[in-house]
Every structure is written in C-alpha cells, then in structure tokens.
Amino acid sequence: MVGPEIERLMQLLSRLPGLGPRSARRVALHLVEKRETLLLPLATALAAVGETVKTCAVCGNFDSIDPCSICADSRRDPSILCVVEGVGSLWAMERTGVFSGRYHVLGGLLSALDGIGPDDLGLPRLKARLADGAVREVVLATPATVEGQTTAHYIAEFLATSGIIVSALAHGVPVGGELDYLDDGTISAALRARRSY
Amino acid sequence: MVGPEIERLMQLLSRLPGLGPRSARRVALHLVEKRETLLLPLATALAAVGETVKTCAVCGNFDSIDPCSICADSRRDPSILCVVEGVGSLWAMERTGVFSGRYHVLGGLLSALDGIGPDDLGLPRLKARLADGAVREVVLATPATVEGQTTAHYIAEFLATSGIIVSALAHGVPVGGELDYLDDGTISAALRARRSY
Numbered sequence: 001m002v003g004p005e006i007e008r009l010m011q012l013l014s015r016l017p018g019l020g021p022r023s024a025r026r027v028a029l030h031l032v033e034k035r036e037t038l039l040l041p042l043a044t045a046l047a048a049v050g051e052t053v054k055t056c057a058v059c060g061n062f063d064s065i066d067p068c069s070i071c072a073d074s075r076r077d078p079s080i081l082c083v084v085e086g087v088g089s090l091w092a093m094e095r096t097g098v099f100s101g102r103y104h105v106l107g108g109l110l111s112a113l114d115g116i117g118p119d120d121l122g123l124p125r126l127k128a129r130l131a132d133g134a135v136r137e138v139v140l141a142t143p144a145t146v147e148g149q150t151t152a153h154y155i156a157e158f159l160a161t162s163g164i165i166v167s168a169l170a171h172g173v174p175v176g177g178e179l180d181y182l183d184d185g186t187i188s189a190a191l192r193a194r195r196s197y
Numbered sequence: 198m199v200g201p202e203i204e205r206l207m208q209l210l211s212r213l214p215g216l217g218p219r220s221a222r223r224v225a226l227h228l229v230e231k232r233e234t235l236l237l238p239l240a241t242a243l244a245a246v247g248e249t250v251k252t253c254a255v256c257g258n259f260d261s262i263d264p265c266s267i268c269a270d271s272r273r274d275p276s277i278l279c280v281v282e283g284v285g286s287l288w289a290m291e292r293t294g295v296f297s298g299r300y301h302v303l304g305g306l307l308s309a310l311d312g313i314g315p316d317d318l319g320l321p322r323l324k325a326r327l328a329d330g331a332v333r334e335v336v337l338a339t340p341a342t343v344e345g346q347t348t349a350h351y352i353a354e355f356l357a358t359s360g361i362i363v364s365a366l367a368h369g370v371p372v373g374g375e376l377d378y379l380d381d382g383t384i385s386a387a388l389r390a391r392r393s394y
Contacts (some may be wrong), residue, residue, distance in 0.1 A: 002259070002260075002288060003249075003250065003259075003260050003261045003262075003266065004261075005242070005245045005246045005249050005250055005261055006246055006250060006259065008242045008245070009239075009242045009243065009245075009246050012235065012238055012239045012242050013239070015235060016224050016227060016228075016235075017220075017223050017224060017227050018216075018220050018223065018224070019215075019224075023214075023215050025288070026214050026215065026285070027213050027214060027215070027216075028246075029283075029284060029285050029288070030213060030214050031213075031243070031246070032246060032250055032259050032284070033283075033284075035247055035250075038209065038212060038213075039243055039246065039247050040243075040244075040247050041209055042206075042209045042210070042243055043240050043243035043244045043247060045202070045205050045206045045209050046206065046228070046236055046237075046239055046240035046243065047237075047240045047244075048202045048205070048206075049202045049203055049206050049225075049228070049229060049236065050232060050236050050237050050240060052200075052202050053200065053202055053203060053229055053232075062199070062200075062203065062229050063199075063200050064200045064201075064202055065200075069200065086226075086230075087226060087229070087230075088223070088226050091199060091222070091226070
C-alpha cells in the first residue's frame with residue numbers, strides 16, 4: 001500500500017531501539033514529509049558515519065580517527081584506565097567530565113547464559129595494553145548487574161598479581177534518588193559504605 | 198567527544214518524532230554498533246525513498262509512481278472520494294481495507310491560529326477534481342478535533358450546491374473502548390447517534 005521503498009524504510013526503522021512498528025510508521029511519514037530538511041540530511045549523515053567512524057584499535061571507542069581522540073589526547077592521564085562494558089558507558093563517563101584517564105572498552109560482559117567467556121571480551125588485549133607498566137590504576141566501571149559485577153570480579157582476579165591498583169565505582173544512593181524507590185540492594189550497599197559526615 | 202559525524206547524526210535523530218536527545222544517543226550508538234546490518238541499509242533505504250517517493254499530483258498521497266498506485270488502480274471506485282488531513286490518515290484508512298474509493302489529501306487543516314486558510318489547503322485542487330462530475334460522494338474523514346471539524350464543515354458548505362453527496366465518519370465509542378475512559382463529548386455523540394439493536 002505504501003510502496004516498497006517506504007515499506008523497507010519502515011521495516012529498518014522498527015529495528016531501532018525504542019521504536020516499534022507504529023512509531024516506525026510515524027517516523028517514516030515524518031521523514032517523507034520533511035524530505036529536504038530531514039530525510040536527505042539524515043541519509044547523508046548515516047553514510048558519513050558509515051564511512052568515517054571506526055573502532056579505536058587501542059581502547060575500542062568509536063571515532064573517525066584511530067587511535068581515537070581520547071587515546072590520542074596527550075592531556076589524558078595515561079596511568080589510569082577505566083574499564084567499561086561498551087561505548088555507551090564510555091560516553092556516559094565522558095559526559096560527567098570528571099574522569100581524566102583513558103578507557104578500555106570490553107565490548108560485552110561475561111555471560112554463561114549467552115556463552116560469552118573471557119576470550120570473547122578482549123581480555124588478552126587488555127593484558128597486552130597493561131604490559132608496559134604505564135597504567136598504575138584500573139577503575140572497573142562495569143554495570144552494577146550480576147553480569148557486570150561478575151566481569152569486574154574476573155578482571156580484578158586477573159590483575160591481582162600485576163601490582164596494578166584495581167578500584168571500582170562506588171555503590172550507593174543515586175544523586176536525587178528517593179529512598180522509597182530504591183531497591184534493598186542499593187540501600188544495603190549505601191549503608192555499608194556510609195561515610196562520616 | 199563523539200566526533201562531528203556521530204554528533205551530527207544524533208542531532209538529526211533527535212528531530213524525529215518521539216525521539217529526544219537521550220533516545221537519539223541510544224539509537225546512534227546502536228547504529229554505529231550495527232554498521233553493516235542496520236546503519237548502511239538504513240542510509241540506502243533513506244536515499245531510495247528520497248529519490249523515488251513523490252507526491253501524487255492527483256490526490257496528494259506519497260508513492261514512487263505518479264499518479265499513485267491508488268489513483269492508478271482501476272479497481273478503486275472513482276465515484277467516492279475520501280478527504281483526509283494528511284498521508285498518515287490515508288494510511289490509517291487503507292489499513293482497515295474497508296474503503297474502496299479514492300482519496301484527497303488536504304495537507305493540513307484550517308487553522309486561524311496558524312494562519313492556514315482555504316487557499317493553503319488545496320481546495321481549488323479539490324474543486325477542479327470534482328468538476329468532471331465523476332465523484333458522486335465525498336466522505337469527510339478529517340480528525341474529530343476542533344480544527345478537523347471546522348475544516349469538514351467548510352468543505353461541506355463549499356460542496357453544498359454541487360449536487361455531490363457529502364458524508365462524514367461517524368462519531369461514537371471506539372471499538373474496545375471502556376466508557377470510563379471516554380470523554381463526555383464522545384459519549385454524548387454516541388448517545389445521539391444511537392441505533393436500534
């Protein structure tokens with residue numbers, strides 16, 4: 001009914017995170033209506049990202065240069081390395097503007113269920129990166145989920161004899177968080193890690 | 198921090214209906230991660246729509262052929278014409294599979310607030326289309342909003358002396374609708390239009 005081109009566009013749009021068939025239809029219609037100001041620029045932007053963006057061979061970040069702009073930035077502290085699950089976590093860390101070291105993107109988490117073992121996570125790559133002794137501290141910033149914490153634990157074990165300081169993000173009450181809406185695990189963790197006032 | 202190409206992509210994605218800056222970021226990351234299977238096909242699909250899809254000169258529908266596949270389909274009844282606000286409404290009508298006539302897309306609704314008058318709605322185009330006497334009935338399917346109903350009223354007036362039957366979609370309880378959640382206007386309309394059982 002809408003022609004094969006629009007049909008194909010809707011089908012691809014419905015595979016984007018957060019978009020179902022209905023919202024994909026709405027987005028497709030909006031794009032056709034805004035052909036000059038949105039559809040064509042978006043096609044160009046996608047092609048540009050497809051052509052230029054690559055995975056940094058050092059840390060696993062996405063950037064148009066390799067090594068990425070973070071790895072290439074001499075103002076970033078080379079002695080502190082933050083280990084994250086994926087580029088989304090790296091972006092989240094960068095938005096805070098607080099971390100001045102460099103990153104290591106695992107590209108996943110250990111998962112017995114999904115059959116993801118240590119070799120799938122580029123841990124040999126991490127080991128190679130740490131071999132020159134330049135990194136003094138590894139900050140584990142994997143998510144506070146079972147798989148995230150299992151992965152963090154595995155990496156901590158793996159670095160136990162390396163002489164490198166291993167730290168991890170603190171657990172606690174999120175800033176702005178109401179106790180009523182927090183799960184028991186978070187409250188227990190915040191209580192255990194309480195600080196003098 | 199993410200490079201100008203990804204930045205530009207996020208900015209365009211955030212202009213899509215239903216996507217804010219956060220979901221645009223999530224979608225952009227997903228696209229970069231699925232470069233071969235999603236990003237490049239989507240760029241191609243958008244370019245294909247941009248190149249092939251045009252506005253039907255007869256009815257205002259979007260299609261890769263002009264006149265569109267509905268206007269060109271000889272099995273569609275040429276004597277009944279459904280007037281809709283936009284192509285989204287046309288798609289919604291077509292999904293029902295119940296309407297066998299043809300369409301006229303207004304491309305908007307009368308709106309004093311937005312300064313949209315009769316001349317902006319292609320009503321001269323509608324008049325020209327009706328001039329040959331082939332259309333026996335015009336079904337007004339504009340939305341059940343103030344602007345939609347004002348537009349329907351205007352078109353009905355405009356066709357009053359033409360000898361063409363003018364009808365409109367019925368108001369009433371939506372199928373599957375609970376009375377508790379319906380507004381008073383809908384319930385009143387459904388009561389006024391009650392039918393013998």
